[in-house]
Amino acid sequence: MSLDQDTLHQLLDTIRRFVRNRLMPLEEQVASTDQIPESVISEMRELGLFGLTIPEEYGGLGLNTEEECKVAIELGYTSAAFRSVIGTNNGIGSQGLVMDGTDDQKENYLPRLASGEIIGSFALTEPNVGSDSANVQTKAEKDGDSYILNGTKRWITNANIANLFTVFARTDQSQKGSSGVSAFLVDANTPGISLSSKYKKMGQQGAHVCDVIFDNCRVPEVNIIGGPNNVNNGFKTAMKTLDRGRIHISAFAVGCAKRLIEVSTQFSLEREQFGQSISNFQMIQAMLAESQTECYAAETMVFDAAQRRDRGEKVNLHASCCKLYASEMVGRVADRAVQIHGGAGYMDEYAVSRFYRDVRLFRIYEGTSEIQKTIIARNLLKQARD
C-alpha cells in the first residue's frame, strides 16, 4: 500500500528531526564507545523504526520500496551503526519470513520484529562461504521431527543482540549448490548456539558482528521458513530478500553521500587559505560538483528501481546496478569529502573521516561490487540468449 503524500511527508519529517536532533549529536559517542545507548534503541523502538517494511497487519508500517528508500536516505544522514540496528528487522532478518513464511510463523514473529521486541539476524555467510553463498556447509540433519544443525556462520550482523536467527543450512547433503539448502527460524536461546566475541571492524562502530556457532543445535522442522514442505527451498528465499535489500542499501548510500556533500560544502565556505574561502577555488568546486552529480544519478537510479519493484517488475538487474553504482559512488564522494577537508578530514573530530571508513563496507556486504557486475552481466546475457 502506498501512503498519501501528507502522511509520508509527516513520517519523513519526523524521521528527519529524530535523525538530526537525537542521533547526529551521539555519533562521536557511539563511535568512541562502540555502543549505541540502550535508551536510544528504546526510542527507535517507540518511534516504530523496526517495522518499516513489515506489513501493517503484523504491526509494521508496510512501506513500499520507494517509501522505504526515502526513509533510508534520511537515515543515511547519520552513522551507519544506527541503521544497522534496525536494518536486519526491516531487511534480511524479516523479509524471508514476510515473503515465504507460513501464517503461523508470520503471526508468531512479525509483530514482535515490527515492534523491535525481538531482533532478527540473518545467518548465511560462513568461513568458506561468502560470495559463493550457495555453497552452504552448515549441516542440518533430520532427526525425528527436528533437524540437528552443525556449523559456523561468520560476521553475522546483530548476532550479539539477536533473539531470532534466520539460518541457512544444507538439508540435503547429496546436493551441492543452492538446491539442498533450507532456511530455519532459530530462537537464539536454543541449546547448542554460541557466539564468538565481537569483531573489531574498520568502521561502523556501534554496529556489531560476530560468529554464530551451531553445535548439535536441535530445531523443529516446523521452523523451516514456509513449513516442513518447503525444505530445500531456502536459497530461493534468501535470494528473494536480496533485491529489495540492495535497493535499500543503495538509498542509504545516497543519504550518506548527501550528508558528506553538505558538510563538505559548508566546510569549503568556512575554510580560508591564501586569504580567501577555499570555496572560491575551482578545483574544490569541481569536487563538489562531481560528488553532487554522481549522488543525483544514484538517487535517480534508486527511485527508478524502487518504483519498478513496486509496480511488480523484476528488478534483479536494476537492484544490482543500483547497489554497484551507489556503493562505489559514495566511496568516491567520501574520498573527495576527506580531500576537501584536507588535514582536518583525516582527523576523527570531523564526521567525514568516520563516514569514509563506514561507507567502505557498502561495496562488500549484501553482494560485493564484483558479484553485482556478475549479476548484471548474467541478466544481460540471459536476455540476449532468450
Added chain:
Amino acid sequence: MKAIVAVKRVVDYNVKVRPKSDGSAVELTNVKMSINPFCEIAVEEAVRLKEKGVVNEIVAVSVGSTQSQEQIRTALALGADRGILVQTEDELEPLAVAKCLEKICNKEEPDLVLLGKQAIDGDNNQTGQMLAALMEVGQATFASEISFTDDAVTVTREVDGGLQTIKLKMPAVITSDLRLNEPRYASLPNIMKAKKKPIDVIDVNEIGVNVDKRVQTIEVQLPPEREAGIKVENVSELVDKLRNEAKVI
C-alpha cells in the same frame, strides 16, 4: 475530563525568515511550516494527562488555512483524538482567533483549554489571555507544571524573578511555557493512524464572529546587521563609551 488544545501553523523554527521583496509581509512561499513549538508542548501535556487518566478526550483545534490540517494531524499523531479546523485563508489577529476558539469551547464544553503561551510567528502572547476573558474562566499563563485535585488545577507559572503557583477552578485556560515538558516524537504507526482520525472543518464565516483586522502592517524588514564589537583598554574608557556613544548609562 475533556481537553481542547489549540494548535497554530507557523514557519518552522529552523527556517531563517526573510521579508518579501516589497516589504509587505514575511516570505512564506516554499517555506517549511510546522506546528508552533509552544502548541506542541500543550499537545504533549494533554497527551500525558490522558495517559495518566486525568483527561479522556483531546480535541485539537486550529484556526487557519486549509493547510493547517497538517498541524492538526501532527497533534492527532501525538495522541489527540479528533480535530476541528476553523478555516480561513486570511491571517487572523489574536482577538479573532480567541473569539473563534470561544465559539468552539461553548459547543464542546471542555474542562481544560491548553494553548501555547505564544506563537513564534507573531509573538503576540495574547490569544490564551483573551480566550479566558471571553469565556469568563480562570487563566494560568506560562505554565511549567500542572497538577490536579478534584475540581481544581494547580499550575506553576514562570514569572519574572521566579515561579508562582496558583490554583484555579475548572474549566480553566492554561498556556504552556517552554519547560512544561519535552514533546515526544510522534511514532510512525501513530502518524499513519492519525489519518483515520476525524477532522471537522468549519468555515470562519459560519461561526459568527467579527474577524475584521484592527492592526495594519505597514512594513516588514530585517533587523539591522549587527556591527562588530570593539575592545576597550580600561574601565574608564568602557564607562565613557557606554555613556557617550551607546548612551545606555
